Amino acid sequence: MNLIKGKIHSLESFGTVDGPGIRFVTFLQGCPLRCQYCHNPDTWDAHRAVKYEYTPQELLDEVLKYKNFIKSGGVTLTGGEPLMQPDFAREYFRLCKEAGLHTALDTSGAIYNEKTLAVLDYTDLVLLDIKALDADRCRKVCGSDGRNALLLLDELQRRGIAVWLRHVVVPGLTDDDAALDALVDFLRPYTVIQKIEWLPYHTMGVFKYEELGLDYPLKGVEPLSAERIREIRERYRDVFPVKK
């Protein structure tokens, strides 16, 4: 198991947004979705040459160099889509748990199968990005109907695994009060959700499309205003009060 090599796009040793505390964040290569607003299109291709190929143990060895900094935080796997490399993710998280580290999985929930379930055996927190509740809207946003993410959420509820729910608000795509209300109403019964993070659409990844020779699907769409995201955060402030 330990000989599996993870294809790693990049590493961040002092991450502060992908889970509680200071975290060692690993971006895995490959994603099955094509979100219109994705700011990491360079992580899409699972076969693209990467800077690092580590076994789970080699990655943990790297992480342990920072143990003093991350001991009250932990490790996060993100991407791309970390569930594209489930055997690697499971073994890495297993080793991290053995080393006493908190594990967080940042996923779109696009892949839901036996291997996903096996990764959850060693996962403390899931950062789950729901693209849209409505299947047609979801297909428009990311190319998939989003049903697997909802199956994953059900499983997290069954297992009592903590969730930070994420939702990107994009003008013209998901910035719609009725749709946001419906999403929040749908999520309310899930007691494992600790908070919803409303993320404003931004254009910081556009240059990567140019570098990759890809057309940017949201050309001309302005970033969501600070005022609008404040309004949304305020509107749903009391739904899942922060308890980290």
Ligand code: SF4
């Ligand atoms: S799931 Fe994440 S990495 Fe994949 S296309 Fe969407 S935003 Fe990009």
